[in-house]
Amino acid sequence: MNANRWLKVSIPVQGLLLLSQLVTGLNVDRIPDATYRIVHLGGGSLLVALVLIHVGLNWGWVRTQYRRKPAPAPTTPPAGPG
Numbered sequence: 001m002n003a004n005r006w007l008k009v010s011i012p013v014q015g016l017l018l019l020s021q022l023v024t025g026l027n028v029d030r031i032p033d034a035t036y037r038i039v040h041l042g043g044g045s046l047l048v049a050l051v052l053i054h055v056g057l058n059w060g061w062v063r064t065q066y067r068r069k070p071a072p073a074p075t076t077p078p079a080g081p082g
Contacts, residue, residue, distance in 0.1 A: 003057045006053075006057060007054065007057060007058075010050050010053065010054060011054070013050060014047060014050050014051065014054065017043050017044075017046060017047040017050070018047065020039060020040075020043050021040065021043060021044055021047065024036060024039050024040040024043070025040065028040070
């Protein structure tokens with residue numbers, strides 16, 4: 001699977017995992033302990049792994065953005081008569 005295909009699949013999965021983390025984190029008192037461990041802790045580990053893969057696949061873009069030379073500051077024309 002190439003990088004673009006992997007990103008198209010993994011980004012929605014990351015979104016669902018993030019939503020799952022939010023829901024289980026806010027409802028920790030209402031969820032049985034065994035379910036919480038599987039869904040919240042397991043999902044969190046999977047989310048971290050997918051984020052690291054995501055950053056790795058986009059590392060070339062990250063490097064390009066931080067190595068870019070800043071644009072020159074705009075110069076104002078000298079004030080003339082009038």
